[in-house]
Amino acid sequence: MPTNPHEALLRPRDGDALRAELRHTASLADVPVLFGGEVHDGNLLLSEFIGTRTNGLKGLTVPATSGLGGRVAHQRRPASVPDYRTALNITHHFDAPVLGEGLRSVIAVPVVVGGISRAVLYAAVREATPIGDRTAELLTLSGRRLATEIAIRDEVDRRLRMLGTRDTASGPGDAAVSEGIREAHAELRSLAQDTTDGALRGRLRAVADALAGLLVDDAEPSAVALSPRELDVLSHIALGCTNNEVAHRLSLGSETVKSYLRSAMGKLDARSRHEAVVTARKLGLLP
Known part of the structure; x- marks a missing residue:
């Protein structure tokens, strides 16, 4: 079990x-x-x-x-x-x-x-x-x-085992653990896109969604619904990736990444990529 x-x-x-x-x-x-x-x-x-x-x-x-x-x-x-x-x-x-x-x-x-x-x-x-x-x-x-x-x-299993270290860390504010969770979240979203198994893709995204709330004690109720691809892009932007780096990681064109980012920013009423990430975290959409 x-x-x-x-x-x-x-x-x-x-x-x-x-x-x-x-x-x-x-x-x-x-x-x-x-x-x-x-x-x-x-x-x-x-x-x-x-x-x-x-x-x-x-x-x-x-x-x-x-x-x-x-x-x-x-x-x-x-x-x-x-x-x-x-x-x-x-x-x-x-x-x-x-x-x-x-x-x-x-x-x-x-x-x-x-x-x-x-x-x-x-x-x-x-x-x-x-x-x-x-x-x-x-x-x-x-x-x-x-x-x-x-x-x-x-x-995926390796990434989830890595998250087990969070239980022995000093708390959600521990910088190394927080960064590890965010990297795992972005990687899970990438893996979800790579797999051809629809059921597994759904499970991967479900785990990513669960990770998104780990670092937020009281997420605000969210009426914002980002698409899977918008979340994919934003999760890598949150790691500090440039648009070209996101494009490479997600096997997308740079213009496509820009389009998803603009759409996410519009839904989040954000004027910059940084503001979009901060707002998404407050809403529990990103860890």
């Missing part, structure tokens, strides 16, 4: 994101079987399946270097076998469940984050014919997207 109140909002199961990638690949690739699982402590646990006919692979634990998946996880690069039954470059510890499912040609792709395999995605057919290049490419792209998604979630 989460001990940090923000952990209730994060972290969604990485297995759900893995399943979504498999479904996406299934919608585009002409391949009957897709499956995969997460890697924990070097062991791959198969948990997500599309197109399987038996339960032989469900819950299977694949140690590092064992079978095709263990080898892929260990070497951190894709590999395939045109005929699993006769393949000489893998161990055959899992022949019973694999062949019991009728799988012959198999490709496996690792999901590598920070140099560590975090999951493995598979595509397979029941004939001894090589997996097509299109399927291999789609599976590889899914692996990359999933790696990006997991990396974002890891960074």
Whole structure:
């Protein structure tokens, strides 16, 4: 059970994101079987399946270097076998469940984050014919997207752990802690924009909104509603970033940043960027 109140909002199961990638690949690739699982402590646990006919692979634990998946996880690069039954470059510890499912040609792709395999995605057919290049490419792209998604979630968790130091600090006025909260708030908003997972984006913004009120004891009731992008821009302006720096951080054009900033200033009835930040903080819109 989460001990940090923000952990209730994060972290969604990485297995759900893995399943979504498999479904996406299934919608585009002409391949009957897709499956995969997460890697924990070097062991791959198969948990997500599309197109399987038996339960032989469900819950299977694949140690590092064992079978095709263990080898892929260990070497951190894709590999395939045109005929699993006769393949000489893998161990055959899992022949019973694999062949019991009728799988012959198999490709496996690792999901590598920070140099560590975090999951493995598979595509397979029941004939001894090589997996097509299109399927291999789609599976590889899914692996990359999933790696990006997991990396974002890891960074969010790291930022939230950093905020735990606030509990031992001297109080909301502690300059270093206050600055850390503001940096985390801006980073969470950036990460929310980067993720392709709509549910995760909503959770990230919810945590950012919760952070916005941490440094304000009595925020004034706000009738001002800033758009997500206006808040994104203003949160980085609050860190002292120039318009060009904000544009770089948020992958926006400089003129677009200026437009969002002008709009936010208008809503906040502010005559300068500094005044806009001060007003947003008083209203609890920024930490």
